[in-house]
Amino acid sequence: MSPEKHVNIYEKPESLENELERLKHAEFSHPFYASAKMLEGVDLKDKNFVDIGAGTDSRLSKFVVERGAKYTAIDYNLGHLKSMKESVDQGDNIFFVRGDIKSLPLKNESAPLTHERFVLMHLPEKERSKAIEQILSATKDEALFLEYNWETLQSETHPSLVEEFKSVALEIMDKLKIESKMGKKLFTEVANSVKDFSEEFDITEARFERNGKFGKEILAMIKSLTELAEKVFKDEALKNKLINLGERINTELSELVMSPPDIIGVKAVRKNN
Ligand SMILES: C[S@@+](CC[C@H](N)C(=O)[O-])C[C@H]1O[C@@H](n2cnc3c(N)ncnc32)[C@H](O)[C@@H]1O
Secondary structure, three states, X not given: OOXXXXXXXXXXXXXXXXXXXXHHOOOOOHHHHHHHHHOOOOOOOOOEEEEEOOOOOOHHHHHHHHOOOEEEEEEOOHHHHHHHHHOOOOOOOEEEEEOEOOEOOOOOOOEEEEEEEOOHHHXXXXXXXXXXXXXXXHEEEEXXXXXXXXXXXXXXXXXXXXXHHHHHHHXXXXXXXXXXXXXXXXXXXXXXXXXXXXXXXEEEEEEEOOOEOOHHHHHHHHHHHHHHHHHHOOOHHHHHHHHHXXXXXXXXXXXXXXXXXXXXXXXXXXXXX
């Protein structure tokens, strides 16, 4: 398969096993923390919270349902929906819908709260603006967008080792047409869409940054990238480079202090609601 034609790994029917595992067992609490933080002060009671490109991690669904909301997961990938479904208590307040962020199965202003995290980065620019417009149209009260900015990944204790990881990760993201600086562009892209909505929304930006011993997160990422190198690119040299890098990072784990990619959050609040 040609990587050039491969725009969004999640829209392929044969989703990568390891990616599913990584999402399912994600130890990273930071994305969940960032979403929860952006919901601070938001009244969730009896509201429908629609999570677009919801993935497999059920933490956010549990969080909003515990606060009185109904949670609807929309995802293109049936396997991801099934995986999340298996990890939540089946109740009246959680729903699963297969759908595409670029043509959402939602009526205008039908969803009080909408949320997307790390989906836009997988879409080319034109599809991103379509997706943002779809989300804003469907949103009655507030829309939350969260995306990574890989530019901020760095380490003071092991600069060259982390730089080596960053460089190979960015090279692979480039091949997969993943926008690694999506977080950096997020406010502008949402603001551009808001203009098309006759400025019906107030938008604000939040930054979630960290510094500490987060080497394990890199190791999980290397595992996924190694599988991509093997199964998608069929590139033995790249695979071995990643394995070697993983081994070297593993030996430094207890000393490695780093800043993972920042998460940028953008909140769009419909005026006069
Ligand atoms: C990187 S994962 C993020 C999952 C989740 N939002 C999170 O933060 O853990 C991207 C998710 O977006 C979904 N996705 C990708 N393209 C999509 C599309 N066009 N429409 C709906 N979902 C999509 C994938 O199946 C996957 O579950």
